[in-house]
Amino acid sequence: MEKKDFDISIIRPEMRLADFKLRGQGMPSDRLKRIKEGLQTLHTLETMAVNIYKFQITKKESELNLQLISAMGNEMTHLQDFQIKLYEYGFKPSKLRRLYWVVGFKFGFFSRLLGTRAILKTDIWVEKKAVRHYGVLLREIDWDEETRKIIEKDQADEYGHINRWEAFLKKPEVEP
Ligand SMILES: [Fe+2]
Ligand SMILES: [Fe+2]
Numbered sequence: 001m002e003k004k005d006f007d008i009s010i011i012r013p014e015m016r017l018a019d020f021k022l023r024g025q026g027m028p029s030d031r032l033k034r035i036k037e038g039l040q041t042l043h044t045l046e047t048m049a050v051n052i053y054k055f056q057i058t059k060k061e062s063e064l065n066l067q068l069i070s071a072m073g074n075e076m077t078h079l080q081d082f083q084i085k086l087y088e089y090g091f092k093p094s095k096l097r098r099l100y101w102v103v104g105f106k107f108g109f110f111s112r113l114l115g116t117r118a119i120l121k122t123d124i125w126v127e128k129k130a131v132r133h134y135g136v137l138l139r140e141i142d143w144d145e146e147t148r149k150i151i152e153k154d155q156a157d158e159y160g161h162i163n164r165w166e167a168f169l170k171k172p173e174v175e176p
Helices: 029-054 063-088 097-114 116-140 145-169
Strands: none
Touching: 029 063, 029 097, 029 116, 029 145, 063 116, 063 145, 097 116, 116 145
């Protein structure tokens, strides 16, 4: 699985003052409604993603922990991306996100208890769902161009996560 045209080694793209904008003026209300639902969904998913990685990290000095920390940082960027876009449009995050905070915690915490293979398999499973979800939202919603670019970059990051965890799963020390 791959997605080209984005440098996914950039974990946190620069965002300058001039990149912030008030959005949505003059858009028809049905378009705004779809954008709101899409941003709330993405923001909620990313809330979960941050927690999955956060609760998978242990104190051990390992390559896996290093990679999990960078993935967590990347998901924190995604969370910021969608939180900023929500407020630029005059929307608020979904109340449901608190539930997904708990879901993310559970995925992260319980996979950590089961060990490296469970961590990697959980992450691959969740990231594949995320990539598909991103794809549907990209197809079905009439985004403004800047928001679309951000969603595409973030989707490319999720492809990158899948590739990284799949490669890690093949390492001899992880083999069952
Ligand atoms: Fe993400
Ligand atoms: Fe991800």
